[in-house]
Amino acid sequence: MSNEHIDEISGITTTGHEWDGIKELNNPLPRWWVITFYITVAWALAYTIAYPAWPMLSSATRGVLGFSSRNDVKNEMAAADAAKAKYVTAIQSKTVSEIAADDTLREFAVAAGGAAFKVNCVQCHGSGAQGSAGFPNLNDDDWLWGGKAEQIQQTITHGIRFAADADTRQSEMTAFADVLKPEQIAQVSAYVASLSGPVQDKSLIEPGAKVFADNCAACHGENAKGNRDLGAPNLTDAIWLHGSGEAAIAAQVRAPKNGVMPAWVGRLGETTVKELAVYVHSLGGGE
């Protein structure tokens, strides 16, 4: 080049660009840098050919490798299912008691059931299955409909007072506000409360026992221990679904709350219901 200019201080040619007397030195780029740059360019081009990249009118090029993140997810799910398959088949072919008795299967079912519980059950029963007023605590040893693994499975499968399922657990406590006089309700409430703790007015207990025998014993039993066939709770223990104490008992006698739980088998399938049953059974109260 005829107009090549060499910087006097550094002895390096300049690019000819000049700003306010400052000229740009024409230092070559480091070779490794140039090589790396061309490799990245080549890589980028190859990448756009191999993977979906170039936008077209209505979609984009699919790439010669046929990669799709949806397929990846599908494959990963299939792989996960395949990995679980041997446990799932075993769970399908065994009863819940058999599953609970087998260390490996129980561990698997507890993990799977725990996951299903977190999605489907925590809304009512709480994230620790501890329940709340009106929603039973599944950790304790008090069961309205039975705490054996099979009974729990039955409850989850068909629900409680769930109209859409013919095999649902069914019972209904009468509203005694129309049947009993207010003082009778006070008496029977005092009697029931006295079965598990102290009451304020002990004189109410004796007449209350008579009211109980006439009206309540049919379902709750003569000794008030409840009846699981009817989902009638044990009234002598420390666990109160709708609150403890005379006032809460009286409220329940006057206008009982009858909780509803949906049937889950249609939605979750047999296997998940079994896993849930094993999980709930393992929470500590299982019989």
Place this chain on the structure above:
Amino acid sequence: MLDQSQVERLEAEAVNSAKTRQPLYAARKKIFPKRASGRFRQFKWLVMAITLGIYYLTPWLRWDRGPFAPDQAVLIDLANRRFYFFFIEIWPQEFYYVAGLLMMAGVGLFLITSTVGRAWCGYTCPQTVWVDLFLVVERAIEGDRNARMKLDAAPWSARKLFLRVSKHAIWLVIAVATGGAWIFYFADAPKLLSEVVTGTAAPIAYATIAVLTGTTYVLGGLMREQVCTYMCPWPRIQAAMLDENSLTVTYNDWRGEPRSRHAKKASAAGQSVGDCVDCNACVAVCPMGIDIRDGQQLECITCALCIDACDSIMDKLGRERGLISYATLADYNANMAMATSGGTGPVNPALVRTPSGSFADGLAHFHLGKIFRLRTYIYLGVWSAIGLVLVYSLLTRERLELNVLHDRNPQFVTLSDGSIRNGYTVKLLNMIPEPRTVEISLHDLDGGEMSIVGIDQPASRSFSIPVEPDRLKMLKVFVRQPVEQIRKPAQSFEFRIDDTASSETAEYTATFNAPENSR
């Protein structure tokens, strides 16, 4: 005895000398290190044999640990999260032993550097060792320095192609063997070898081999000294570790200068003449492409090959060895002061010699005592202290452990009889490769009883639990306390495990929660 004019002068240029240093964007100038021979070269061969031997052979050593653990002496079992080192087995939570070893390596490096300079770089660094190995191959195939330079400058021919292909092929074989040896540290070596050969090993094994083959070939064969000069941070850190009492490879100007090819003529003319005959032997052997006579430089890895090269020339000339030698800066400065009359004039080697030609009495020489100074004592002390702590903790560490995690959701459950139940996840760690049965028991909780999920036994204060060898056993434990015996909302109590056979025990203090109004 040779006259100095008979010493061949090598056409060697120090490509990495500060004087001629190329800008960073310029292409690398190739270095063709000449073969050196002498004490340090011998020592380096020995170090190379030992370090390569350790690297390649260690995975093949066997160590019997019984039927429940692998028999490979050194094994990093990532899949099962175990690290085996001869009689030591480390679980992941004991990784601090490795951290301790790394600290010892760090302080050890301080110690070594403060005493003998960059000995790590010059002798034992894998980069140095593999470059040395690759140079052996290069020399065997293409010849020594001059032959290699000639070949490099020659146009392509069948012979050149053949030599180059053979060299790179052998380098690649070494690189594959290097990458290949690495993976054997992570799985049973004989089994993995047969898997690798038959193509049935895990993809990660092949990927690891490929990556390490690539790095070995590129770093050791192609990049060589550039790795030390441009990529490695250590030279720059190490330079800060040196002090005036550290040994480094030093050109002793005080006896070498003024260097001259024509000493006789010069001394006849009344000029002072040093021992250096400017033969460039030190430059020709340097794998880093520097001229040690320029003084201490960042690039110098102190491989000491220039000492060997210079010593052999000095032997030929009948002069004392050590024109280039391991010396401390303090000694060098003292001798320089002597040779320059306290820095007032140019170097006059006559000042450091007696009239008869031997060295003057006042010259500073290195002696072993100089290694022992406060700094090295401190490094040695710290290094030994860490080592002793590690050994002590290794000898007294627990091989039976207990971890307890209290359920938080719910914290407690009221049962139908009013008693309170708490749930715990209990982990029993049997850290020996033998099965054993441990007794888990409950202490300091009035009336407390436990039941364990999956163990069909009535509630009790203790259970016998079989634990598999070298495994963690996880138990879901429910502890129940009658309401009358609950003393406060949060009671501390103990889980204990006992192995009656070995009389090992482990304890864990846990909390039992109860509602405020439970009594």
